[in-house]
Structures are given as C-alpha cells and as structure tokens.
Amino acid sequence: MNAPKEAGLAERASALQGMGESRLRKEDARFIQGRGNYVDDIRMPGMLHMDIVRSPLAHARIKRINKEQALAIPGVHAVLTAEDLKPLKLHWMPTLAGDVQAVLADEKVHFQMQEVAIVIADDRYIAADAVEAVEVEYEDLPVVIDPYAALAPDAPVLREDLAGKTEGAHGRREHPNHIFTWEAGDAAATEAAFAAAAVTVKARIHYPRVHPCPLETCGCVASFDPVRGELTTYLTSQAPHVVRTVVSLLSGIPESKVRIVSPDIGGGFGNKVGIYPGYVCAIVASIVLGRPVKWIEDRVENISTTAFARDYHMDGEIAATADGRILGLRTHVIADHGAFDACADPTKFPAGLFHICSGSYDIAAAYCQVKGVYTNKAPGGVAYRCSFRVTEAVYLVERMVDILAQKLGLDKAEIRRRNFIRKEQFPYTSPFGFEYDSGDYHTALDKVLAAVDYPALRAEQAATRANPASPTLMGIGLVSFTEVVGAGPSKMCDILGVGMFDSCEIRVHPTGSAIARMGTITQGQGHQTTYAQIIATELGIPSEVIQVEEGDTSTAPYGLGTYGSRSTPVAGAAIALAARKIHAKARKIAAHLLEVGENDLDWEIDRFKVKGDDSRFKTMQDISWAAYHQAPPGLEPGLEAVHYYDPPNFTFPFGIYLCVVDIDRATGETKVRRFLALDDCGTRINPMIIEGQIHGGLTEGFAVAMGQQMPFDAQGNLLGNTLMDYFLPTAVETPKWETDHTVTPSPHHPLGAKGVAESPHVGSIPTFTAAVVDAFAHLGVDNMTMPHNAYRVWQQLRDCGAAL
Amino acid sequence: MSKKIVKVNVNGRVLEKAVEPRMLLVHFLREECNLTGAHIGCETSHCGACTVDIDGRSVKSCTHLAVQCEGAEVLTVEGLAKGGVLHAVQQGFYQEHGLQCGFCTPGMLMRAYRLLQENPDPSEEEVRAGMSGNLCRCTGYQNIVKAVLHAAATLRAARAAAA
Numbered sequence: 001m002n003a004p005k006e007a008g009l010a011e012r013a014s015a016l017q018g019m020g021e022s023r024l025r026k027e028d029a030r031f032i033q034g035r036g037n038y039v040d041d042i043r044m045p046g047m048l049h050m051d052i053v054r055s056p057l058a059h060a061r062i063k064r065i066n067k068e069q070a071l072a073i074p075g076v077h078a079v080l081t082a083e084d085l086k087p088l089k090l091h092w093m094p095t096l097a098g099d100v101q102a103v104l105a106d107e108k109v110h111f112q113m114q115e116v117a118i119v120i121a122d123d124r125y126i127a128a129d130a131v132e133a134v135e136v137e138y139e140d141l142p143v144v145i146d147p148y149a150a151l152a153p154d155a156p157v158l159r160e161d162l163a164g165k166t167e168g169a170h171g172r173r174e175h176p177n178h179i180f181t182w183e184a185g186d187a188a189a190t191e192a193a194f195a196a197a198a199v200t201v202k203a204r205i206h207y208p209r210v211h212p213c214p215l216e217t218c219g220c221v222a223s224f225d226p227v228r229g230e231l232t233t234y235l236t237s238q239a240p241h242v243v244r245t246v247v248s249l250l251s252g253i254p255e256s257k258v259r260i261v262s263p264d265i266g267g268g269f270g271n272k273v274g275i276y277p278g279y280v281c282a283i284v285a286s287i288v289l290g291r292p293v294k295w296i297e298d299r300v301e302n303i304s305t306t307a308f309a310r311d312y313h314m315d316g317e318i319a320a321t322a323d324g325r326i327l328g329l330r331t332h333v334i335a336d337h338g339a340f341d342a343c344a345d346p347t348k349f350p351a352g353l354f355h356i357c358s359g360s361y362d363i364a365a366a367y368c369q370v371k372g373v374y375t376n377k378a379p380g381g382v383a384y385r386c387s388f389r390v391t392e393a394v395y396l397v398e399r400m401v402d403i404l405a406q407k408l409g410l411d412k413a414e415i416r417r418r419n420f421i422r423k424e425q426f427p428y429t430s431p432f433g434f435e436y437d438s439g440d441y442h443t444a445l446d447k448v449l450a451a452v453d454y455p456a457l458r459a460e461q462a463a464t465r466a467n468p469a470s471p472t473l474m475g476i477g478l479v480s481f482t483e484v485v486g487a488g489p490s491k492m493c494d495i496l497g498v499g500m501f502d503s504c505e506i507r508v509h510p511t512g513s514a515i516a517r518m519g520t521i522t523q524g525q526g527h528q529t530t531y532a533q534i535i536a537t538e539l540g541i542p543s544e545v546i547q548v549e550e551g552d553t554s555t556a557p558y559g560l561g562t563y564g565s566r567s568t569p570v571a572g573a574a575i576a577l578a579a580r581k582i583h584a585k586a587r588k589i590a591a592h593l594l595e596v597g598e599n600d601l602d603w604e605i606d607r608f609k610v611k612g613d614d615s616r617f618k619t620m621q622d623i624s625w626a627a628y629h630q631a632p633p634g635l636e637p638g639l640e641a642v643h644y645y646d647p648p649n650f651t652f653p654f655g656i657y658l659c660v661v662d663i664d665r666a667t668g669e670t671k672v673r674r675f676l677a678l679d680d681c682g683t684r685i686n687p688m689i690i691e692g693q694i695h696g697g698l699t700e701g702f703a704v705a706m707g708q709q710m711p712f713d714a715q716g717n718l719l720g721n722t723l724m725d726y727f728l729p730t731a732v733e734t735p736k737w738e739t740d741h742t743v744t745p746s747p748h749h750p751l752g753a754k755g756v757a758e759s760p761h762v763g764s765i766p767t768f769t770a771a772v773v774d775a776f777a778h779l780g781v782d783n784m785t786m787p788h789n790a791y792r793v794w795q796q797l798r799d800c801g802a803a804l
Numbered sequence: 805m806s807k808k809i810v811k812v813n814v815n816g817r818v819l820e821k822a823v824e825p826r827m828l829l830v831h832f833l834r835e836e837c838n839l840t841g842a843h844i845g846c847e848t849s850h851c852g853a854c855t856v857d858i859d860g861r862s863v864k865s866c867t868h869l870a871v872q873c874e875g876a877e878v879l880t881v882e883g884l885a886k887g888g889v890l891h892a893v894q895q896g897f898y899q900e901h902g903l904q905c906g907f908c909t910p911g912m913l914m915r916a917y918r919l920l921q922e923n924p925d926p927s928e929e930e931v932r933a934g935m936s937g938n939l940c941r942c943t944g945y946q947n948i949v950k951a952v953l954h955a956a957a958t959l960r961a962a963r964a965a966a967a
C-alpha cells in the first residue's frame with residue numbers, strides 16, 4: 001500500500017535535481033550562444049592595451065633600454081621599465097613560495113622571454129608595433145639549464161639579488177643556486193629496511209617540464225579609479241581572493257577598495273593560480289595612467305612564461321622481500337624551479353604533497369628528500385591538473401613498483417595486490433604521516449581485471465611476443481593511485497599565512513528561491529550546476545531556482561579558490577554545513593508554524609512534517625515565506641547562513657587504471673587500444689559531470705605522457721612554445737575512454753565526497769608509461785622517459801633490435 | 805595607417821566599417837562588431853577557437869583579414885540560434901555535455917555546423933577527423949563527438965519530416 005507514496009516521494013526528490021542526478025549544466029546556455037564573459041571579452045570606456053617587451057636571451061645583463069622610438073609612435077601612451085617601477089617599489093614582487101620575482105627585469109634577465117618592459121597603447125596593434133620599437137641592449141651571461149650543473153661548485157650564480165643570503169624561506173641554502181632542501185619520513189628506519197632487505201631496486205625517473213596550456217591564455221583588465229581610489233581588476237584567476245590580498249599588500253590600497261573579479265575562465269589546470277608580472281604591470285599602468293588597461297598574453301607568452309609544471313628528477317629506490325613485499329621506499333629529488341621560486345604550494349610544503357609517494361601501498365618505512373634548484377628557465381612549478389606535486393609522487397611510486405615486479409618476475413597486478421593497504425586498515429597512517437581516510441583498493445583492482453579479462457590479455461601478449469613476425473609489440477599498463485586532495489586543514493596548509501579553508505554563503509529568498517556565493521571559482525568544472533545540487537538535496541529547494549555565484553571578491557565570501565581538487569572536498573563541505581545551519585533554523589520556524597515541538601518534526605525531501613501525521617507539514621517554500629514575516633518570537637527574521645569550512649583532514653580519492661597499447665615496430669607509433677579508468681571519488685554529486693571531468697583528465701594525461709615537453713637548448717632557448725610544437729591532442733589522436741567507479745565515501749567529509757577532476761590526470765600518466773614500457777619488458781627494458789612519441793619509441797625499438 | 809571600407813554581411817546584417825587593412829577578422833568581429841563568441845586561443849590557426857563560417861566554409865578568423873571579407877557572408881556562433889530556438893548543434897552540445905569551460909565551444913559549434921552540411925550522416929571516425937582542426941583542453945572530445953552525432957541525427961530527422 002506504500003507503493004504510490006514511495007513513487008510520490010521519488011518524484012518529489014527527482015524534481016529537486018539534487019545530488020546524484022546527472023543534471024544538465026546550467027552554465028551551458030551562455031557558452032553555446034557565444035554569451036560567455038571571458039576576460040578578453042571585457043571592454044571599458046577609455047581602455048588601453050598593454051603588451052610586453054621580452055628577453056630573447058636566457059641569461060644576460062641589460063646594458064641599455066631605449067624607449068624613444070616606441071614613444072614616438074602615435075597612440076603609444078607609455079613605456080615602463082624596472083627603473084620606472086623602482087620608486088613605487090614594484091619592480092620586484094613576493095612569490096607564493098617565499099621568494100621574490102622581478103616584475104620587470106632589474107639589471108639582468110634570468111630566462112628567455114622574461115618581462116623587460118611594458119608598452120601601453122590605444123590598441124593591441126599599436127602596442128605590438130611599440131614592442132618591436134623598444135631597443136634593448138644585452139650582454140650575454142653563461143646559461144645554466146641543467147639543474148645538476150646548477151649545483152656544481154663553480155656554476156654561474158644566477159640570482160645575484162640573493163648574494164650572501166644563506167637562509168631561504170625553507171631553511172639553509174647550501175649553494176647560490178640552491179633554493180631549499182625539504183625532507184619527510186624517517187631516514188634511519190628506511191636505511192635499516194634497505195639494509196635488511198633481500199631485494200632492492202633503484203632508478204632515475206625523470207618527469208619532464210610541461211605546461212598546462214588551457215585554451216584561454218592568461219590576462220586581465222585593470223581599472224583604477226583615481227577619484228574613488230578604488231581598483232577593479234578582471235583577471236584569469238583560479239584564486240581571486242588571494243589575488244586581492246596580494247594586490248592590496250603590494251599596492252598599499254586597502255583591501256576593501258580592491259575588487260578582483262574572475263569572470264568566465266577558459267580552463268585553468270593550474271596555469272591560473274599564480275600571480276604574474278603581466279597582471280602587476282597592467283595594474284600599475286592603470287594606476288599611473290588613470291585609465292583601464294587590458295593585457296592578454298598570446299600563446300607563445302603563455303607557454304614560455306606563465307607556470308610550467310613538473311621538472312622533477314627523481315632517484316627512486318625500493319627495498320622488498322624476495323616475494324615482492326615492499327619494506328622501504330626512498331627517493332631523492334632534484335626539482336628544477338627555474339629562475340624564481342614561484343611554485344604555488346601551501347607555505348609549509350615547498351615540494352607540495354610529494355610525500356604521498358608511498359602511494360596505495362602499505363610500506364613500513366619511507367623517506368623522501370627534495371632539493372629545489374634555480375636554473376635559467378621560467379618560474380612556475382604549478383600543479384597541472386593535480387594536487388600539489390601528487391602527479392610526480394604517483395609517477396615515482398608506480399614506476400618503482402613496476403621495476404621491482406620486473407626484477408622479481410612478478411605479475412604487475414599481483415605485486416600490487418600483495419602490497420595494497422587493506423580495506424580494514426583504514427584510516428591508515430602512511431609512513432609520511434598522512435592519514436588516509438578510506439579506501440578499498442583490492443575490490444577496485446579485481447573489478448578492473450575482471451572487466452578487461454586480464455589473464456586473456458596477458459595470454460595474447462605472450463603470443464604476440466612469441467611471434468617474431470608480429471608487426472606490433474603489445475603492452476599492458478596497470479596503475480593504482482591514491483591522491484591527496486582538498487587542501488587543506490589550516491593547521492597544515494596556508495598560502496601567505498591565510499589558512500586554506502573555503503566558504504559559502506547561502507540566502508534563501510522569501511519566495512523560496514536561493515542564492516549561494518562561494519570562495520571558489522569554476523573554470524569548466526560546472527560549479528553552478530553541482531553546488532546547486534548539494535543545496536537542493538540539503539534544503540529541498542529545486543536546483544533550478546538556486547543561483548550560484550563565484551569569483552567576485554566584492555560579493556563572495558573569502559575563499560582560497562579552485563585548484564588541487566579542493567572545490568568539492570572543501571567548498572562542497574562549506575555548502576553542506578551552511579545549508580544545515582539554514583535547515584536548523586527552518587526546523588524552528590516549521591515547529592512554530594505547526595505549533596509543535598522541534599522534535600516532533602520529521603524532514604522529508606522538501607518539507608518538515610509532524611511525526612505520524614502526513615497531512616500536517618510545511619514545505620521549504622512555506623518556511624521561506626514565514627522566515628520573512630512570521631519568524632517565531634526571539635528568532636531573527638531572514639533565512640541565510642555563512643560557513644567557513646576548515647577541513648579536519650585531506651581526502652584521498654583513488655583509482656585503478658588499465659591501458660593496452662600496440663606499438664608499431666616499423667614507425668614507433670603507439671596506438672591505445674583500450675583504456676579503462678576506475679575511479680573512487682567517494683559520494684558522487686553529478687555523474688555526468690564526473691564522467692566529463694574524467695574524460696578531460698585522461699586526455700590531458702595522454703597529452704603529457706605521449707607528447708608534451710618543453711625542451712631547451714644549451715642557450716636556454718625554449719624549442720617548442722607554439723601549438724605547432726607543443727602537443728595538444730586532437731579528436732583524432734585522443735583515445736576512447738572507458739570509465740567505471742566504486743564508491744567509498746570519505747568518513748570525515750559532510751557529504752562523503754572526495755573530489756575527482758585531477759585523479760584521471762594523476763593516474764593516467766603512469767599508466768601510459770607503464771603500458772609502453774611493458775611492451776618492451778620481455779626485452780629487458782624497465783623504464784622509459786616521457787613523452788613516448790613515435791620517434792622516441794622508435795629509438796627504443798632500434799636499441800632493442802626490435803625495429804622492423 | 806589608412807583605413808579601408810569593408811562591407812560584410814554578419815549574421816544576416818550588412819555592416820559597413822572602416823578598418824585598418826591589417827586588422828584580423830577575429831578582432832573585427834570581437835571589437836568592431838561586439839561579437840565576442842569567436843575566441844582567440846593561439847592566433848596561429850592551430851586551435852580553432854576562432855572558427856566562423858564564411859560563404860559556406862569553416863574559416864579560422866585569427867588568420868583571415870577583415871578586408872578579405874568584402875562582400876562575404878559571415879556566420880558566427882551568435883547567429884546560430886534562430887528566433888530564440890537553438891540550432892541542433894547547440895542543443896546537441898548541451899544534451900551530451902559537450903563543453904566544460906566553454907572556450908572552445910563557439911569554434912566547435914561553427915565547425916560542427918559546417919561539417920554536418922558537408923556530411924549529414926558521419927561515422928564517429930568521420931566526426932573525429934572533421935573536427936580535428938578544433939582543440940579542446942577540457943572534454944577529451946568523447947562527448948563532443950556524441951554531441952555532433954546527436955545533432956546529425958536531429959537534423960536528419962528534421963529533414964525527413966520536412967520531405
């Protein structure tokens with residue numbers, strides 16, 4: 001007899017389009033009609049355009065800058081150099097990593113394409129002409145590109161501005177080109193584990209320098225109002241509130257008079273976390289000229305100067321028993337940070353969360369040490385679609401486990417099964433001190449192996465290997481990863497001293513619709529859709545009538561922004577808890593309206609009803625109206641709440657990925673025959689959006705593993721800073737993705753959600769490498785360096801005598 | 805620089821404007837015509853974010869001069885919907901989650917619009933090849949392919965119904 005009632009409830013629940021629904025995206029309407037509002041779409045009355053004079057050399061002294069000819073061009077308003085910024089003390093700026101960075105090159109340049117001067121003109125064409133007309137005379141200095149060479153005793157000193165500074169932001173500097181040494185884990189215990197182990201393996205794993213390369217480059221429109229003393233800047237930022245704080249500190253304008261707006265953002269992937277000289281220059285130019293100034297970098301500038309990622313040279317070691325039980329893990333890393341340390345990491349972690357490198361495995365002893373080094377390359381070191389340095393960490397441990405498996409002749413699935421942290425060990429404290437919240441790795445592994453019929457794949461591979469006439473080599477890559485995201489607990493994580501909480505403010509209007517404002521900012525993740533779904537489920541308000549706003553510091557509550565998969569783990573929790581505050585007040589109002597005690601009420605989807613009497617209830621809509629004209633005595637009118645969420649811990653999403661490749665023995669081309677990604681991100685808010693994020697992350701991982709690199713010649717010239725050279729896969733090269741999931745909620749997150757968008761990037765890169773290397777495993781190859789493009793793979797074929 | 809008069813039909817409206825001969829079409833559309841749908845991702849013909857339709861062909865407007873459009877008919881993403889009704893390609897991208905940040909989307913839509921006229925019943929592989937001049941950094945293309953196939957089916961059904 002309950003069936004119709006149940007159906008009615010289900011209908012009511014689905015009308016809300018809440019959590020778990022593949023709700024179509026609210027943001028799409030504007031984007032499919034060309035009505036997005038990206039930074040370059042913004043125009044202001046009287047707006048001028050800025051362009052940047054950049055260094056052609058990687059290391060040189062600036063002898064002379066001649067602005068005359070540029071200033072003579074009609075329509076040019078100003079040409080500014082470091083000399084002009086000096087009186088304002090803005091020629092250098094602090095970086096997020098505790099270093100300083102030249103806003104405009106001060107006496108010398110440290111990397112190719114470094115900002116040397118800016119020109120401001122009536123339009124972008126005139127500005128480009130003026131850039132050409134600025135004459136700069138340089139005197140070459142010796143260039144250092146190799147980070148190992150940078151630490152040689154007689155290496156040229158790159159950062160003369162730091163002369164005599166033996167203490168850096170992260171401890172002692174041992175060499176003029178040394179930035180920091182950071183370590184984690186237990187060196188002595190690890191040494192003991194290695195001494196006692198039956199088997200050890202060691203390898204140098206290089207993670208090349210790459211660039212996030214979102215389709216929209218970085219830029220801003222700065223507008224200083226000299227009468228009001230107010231600065232408004234539209235800016236491509238993944239963290240507008242942090243930008244506001246920094247701009248206020250740098251400019252001396254009170255934070256209350258600085259407004260930073262991140263409008264629609266054309267993809268970020270870490271590229272838009274940093275604060276770049278271009279932004280600072282545009283702001284200064286606007287203050288100096290009293291007019292709005294637009295700066296939009298072009299693609300070459302984007303790849304060359306704003307935020308590279310990775311560039312880790314990792315020496316990995318594993319100690320194990322003869323049957324493949326891992327006893328110890330150790331790694332020493334040389335991290336090439338470029339000319340200024342402008343990594344975007346939580347303050348206490350100059351190597352980010354690299355110490356997640358014990359991965360999904362139960363390892364008793366582990367130790368890691370990371371040395372940051374200056375070279376004549378652009379600064380950056382951002383998390384390219386990952387949480388701080390987690391991609392490097394996962395790559396290291398997954399490579400090392402495969403190398404161990406090959407040495408022991410163990411199957412790559414079996415070695416993982418033997419070493420996984422078991423379900424009943426959670427919460428699990430890693431040898432580096434992370435407390436993994438939840439996981440079930442064995443179930444996920446079994447699901448993937450069954451889905452692809454793993455034994456059959458291995459049998460096919462054996463047959464291919466046995467056939468000397470086979471035109472292809474077949475490789476199977478299998479990877480398990482554990483991410484650490486949702487930075488983070490403010491006791492551990494801060495940026496410039498600001499704790500890495502996040503925030504939400506919800507207002508329910510009298511007629512029952514609502515607005516939520518957030519400290520995060522979407523760059524394609526679909527926050528306007530998914531955040532509304534959380535509120536819909538928590539408060540019984542249809543997501544259709546919930547507006548979500550982010551990115552404007554003058555309206556949104558302070559938050560640390562969107563990167564490191566922190567939106568759902570941190571801001572998502574803030575939403576839930578803000579909504580629960582409203583829910584608690586709504587219960588009081590409902591009790592008042594129904595003249596019963598609060599405990600006499602049950603919550604059901606979108607209403608409070610009197611226990612045992614279905615006919616007496618108040619819907620959220622009734623309650624909203626009442627909140628504004630009939631609030632119970634002693635209760636403030638209105639229905640709104642703010643919550644700042646400081647997470648108790650990180651979250652630890654995980655996954656198992658499997659890839660099958662066929663390598664053409666004649667050309668070295670790698671064909672991805674199959675790729676299955678199983679992700680566990682805990683509670684799933686919008687499966688459609690999750691799936692889309694996974695496709696995107698896998699594709700970015702494919703790009704990194706198979707083609708992206710930023711090669712430099714000995715003079716420090718970046719050989720590949722256009723989309724001609726820098727690999728962004730098209731629809732033709734991109735493999736077809738298969739996805740699956742398990743759900744292991746996070747026990748400490750109010751919704752059980754863990755975050756997802758970066759897992760596929762973190763997990764897929766080692767999977768591609770594993771598959772390519774596995775194709776060569778029977779030939780004695782246990783590691784290859786990315787990117788696995790056809791030429792490099794062909795070289796490996798040739799070296800093994802396997803080329804046709 | 806002396807300006808030249810260019811007369812061009814944009815989204816059904818004839819415009820006459822004085823422009824510098826060196827002005828790129830994408831800047832003409834975005835800055836002179838206030839049509840900011842076409843985006844700039846590279847300015848080197850690689851990304852396709854600036855794709856528009858000129859006289860029945862897909863053109864990357866970042867490497868095309870405004871003055872080359874004298875007498876031409878240009879269609880941009882802003883002209884796709886008619887009378888408040890979305891075009892099938894727009895509907896397809898919405899239904900199949902064919903976009904995330906939206907930056908590539910106008911170019912993708914304009915390319916899909918033309919592709920489906922060149923080949924009304926494409927296979928998945930043909931869609932991938934036909935869209936390969938347009939880069940997307942967010943979606944991994946899988947849902948874009950679905951979106952284009954969705955639109956192809958809608959357009960074929962509409963044609964069948966009309967016949």
Ligand code: FES
Pocket residue numbers: 843844845846847848849850851852853854855864865866867
């Ligand atoms: S901007 Fe035209 S192809 Fe990239």
Ligand code: FES
Pocket residue numbers: 215266267524902903904905906907908909939940941942943
């Ligand atoms: S949706 Fe972001 S580039 Fe395609």
